[in-house]
Amino acid sequence: MNQQQHHIPQEAFDWYDEYAHGAMDRRTFMKKLGTLVAVGYSMTVLTSALMPNYALAEQISFNDPDIKATYEAFDSPQGHGKGRGYLVTPTNATGKLxxxxxxxxxxGLNPYIKDVARRLAKAGFIAFAPDALFTLGGYPGNDDEGRAMQRSMDRDKIQNDFIAAAIFLKSHPLGNGKLGAVGFCFGGYIVNYLAAVDSSLLSAGVSFYGTPAVAELRKNIKAPLQIQLAELDERVNKTWPEYEDDLKKYGVDYQMYMYKNANHGFHNDSTQRFDEASAVLAWERSLAFFRQHLSSVPS
Structure with a gap:
């Protein structure tokens, strides 16, 4: 566990997870934090530990000479009509990528996720990070408003937007046609969903603490999957045994890694849920998995 987490009670992280995923409203969340203030914790320390500080999350600058970042639009006829995302390409790579x-x-597409796309491009991949909030004006600059915006949208249309984004990226003229997907939390669910909704779409998927697609779709999964889970993430982890049973039943090539003493969101380096050792290891595993399954030109 990140050393900075030691003075924050685990229940504060659990309450934040409930709040962040709609199981608790903000008033209740703040009231619960107030019970910790009553026994000596500082509200400033608690909120600064739980709320993101995106200045901490930039590992790769958008000015890095090894990458080029642009915003690209795509058609999404079954979703919201149009989508837009953050496309990052390596500048010095040769051949199809x-x-x-x-x-x-x-x-929505917050600074941490954009940085993840830059990290992938720095490692030699063409990365594309769509913003589900595009039709509402895009990520609003803070997570609370972004959550409310995304919650107000039609989930089926959002899913179709990501299918359209995957098809758009897969046909990129500089790409080799081998498409992977990595996602976090809701994004982890979308990775599982993309693998299940169309067996020909992905060549590999990495899901960080994401719930599975509905059971009736799982028989379609053909892509190898890497599942990254946090030991303290009870909400997501309770969905894993049934999902694993189906992955085994349908002969899916999968890996699951459970990160000891890690919280949901441990890869996100903008909050104190970040666990550096686990995040570094999980990212190394993700890159190796993508290199294994995406490097060759499809026949």
Missing amino acids: PLVLVVHENR
């Missing part, structure tokens, strides 16, 4: 769709959490 592997492709990775990056799927954000339940709050």
Whole structure:
């Protein structure tokens, strides 16, 4: 566990997870934090630990000479009509490149997710991170408003927007046609969904603490999957045994890694849920998995 987390009670992280995923409203969340203030914790320390500080999340600058970042639009006739995302390409690579769709959490395309796309491009992949909030004006600059915006949208249309984004990226002229996807929280669910909704869409998927697609779709999964879970994430982890049973039943090539003492969101380096050791290891595993499954030109 990140050393900075030691003075924050675990229940504060659990309450934040409930709040962030709609199981608790803000008033109740703040009231519960107030019970910790009553026994000596600082509200400033608690909220600064739980709320993101995106200045901490930039590992790769958008000015890095090894990458080029642009915004690109795509058609989404079964979704919201049009979508837009953050496309990052390596500048010095030669030949056709592997492709990775990056799927954000339940709050839109925030700076952390954009940085993940830059990290992938720096590692030699063409990365594309769509913003589900595009039709509402895009990520609003803060996560609370972003969550409310995404919650107000039609979930089926959002899912279709990500299918359209995957098809758009897969046909990129500099790509080798091998498409991977990585997602976090809601994005982890979308990775599982993309693998299940169309067996020909993905060549590999990495799901960070995401719930599975509905059971009736799972028989379609053909892509290898890497599942990254946090030991303290009870909400997501309770969905894993049934999902694993189906992955085994349908002969899916999968890996599951459970990160000890890690919270939901441990890869996100903008909050104190970040667990550096687990995040670094999980990212190394993700890159190796993509290199294994996306490097060759499809026949």
